[in-house]
Amino acid sequence: MHVDIPKLPMDSFKDLAKHYLMIVLGILTALGLEAWIEHAHHVSAAADASAQFDQQLRVNLDNIRRSIQRNTATMQKLDSLDAMVTADLQKGVPSAQINQQLRARRDDFKIDIQTPDTPVSAWDVAVANQSVSWIAPSKLSAYSTAYADIRAIGQWRQHGAFLMLDLPQTMNVITDMSKGQDVDPMQFLRVLAQLRGTLHSADSNLVSVQEDLLxxxxxxGKSGAQGQ
Structure with missing residues (x-):
């Protein structure tokens, strides 16, 4: 910061006071202008970061909704298979006949657990350029929660998605069914229960994240209520 003060003759204390006052006013004006420019920059950067967050979160929200819809459709098929085999066992239907029904519906039995693509680049950029620190605290809290949940989806996909699932047993049942071989109905129900539990866990997580994104x-809010 540089302030140029005009050089004036000082013949009295009054002239000195005027000169001093001009210096002070010049410094204060310069400081105020500098602070205003910095504040305007922060406001603009915060607005840009918020706009990027909103755009990316909308993309994530759409991806999450599609995953929930696909998981719901898969769950309906698995629920139907469970109801069919359970009813047949209660009625004492022979295993061979149950397998005939399963072979007719083998396409309904598969591992199809959807987790959405959830980019977080907007948040990473805002943290790197510090614009995230200039967003209003109330908005920042909501954004922070949303992005923390989004990151949790990736962590769940990598480390917890299939903890409830006995993959070797599941693949054995799927392979037998795809090759037209009979499977034990009770073993099928056990694998089915694992798949349904995994799907339910996935959708519960996604619904929770969806609420925080909304x-x-x-x-x-309005379109989100309609989309659920």
Whole structure:
């Protein structure tokens, strides 16, 4: 910061006071202008970061909704298979006849657990350039929660998605059915229960994340309620 003060003759204390006052006013004006420019920069950067967050969160929200819809459709098929085999066992239907029904519906039995693509680049950029620190605390809290949940989806996909599932046993049942071989109905129900539990866990997580994204995107509230 540089302030140029005009050089004036000082013949009295009054002239000295005027000169001093001009210096002080010049410094204060310069400081105020500098602070205003910095504040304007922060406001602009925060607005840009918020706009990037909103855009990316909307993409993530759409991806999450599609995954929930596909998981729901898969769950309906698995629920139907479970009801069919359970009813047949209660009625004492022979295993061979149950397998005939399963072979007719073998396409309904598969591992199809959807987890969405959830990019977080907008948050990483805002943290790197510090614009995230200039967003209003209430909005920042909602954004932070949304992005933490999004990261948790990736962690769940990598480390916890199939903890409830006996993959070798599941693949054995799927292989036998795809090759037209009979499977033990009770073993089938056990594998089915694992698949349904895994799907339920996935959808519960996604629904929770969806709610936090809707909280961070108030303009999505009405459409979000319709999309659920």
């Amino acid at each position: 909280a961070a995107l108030p303009d999505q």
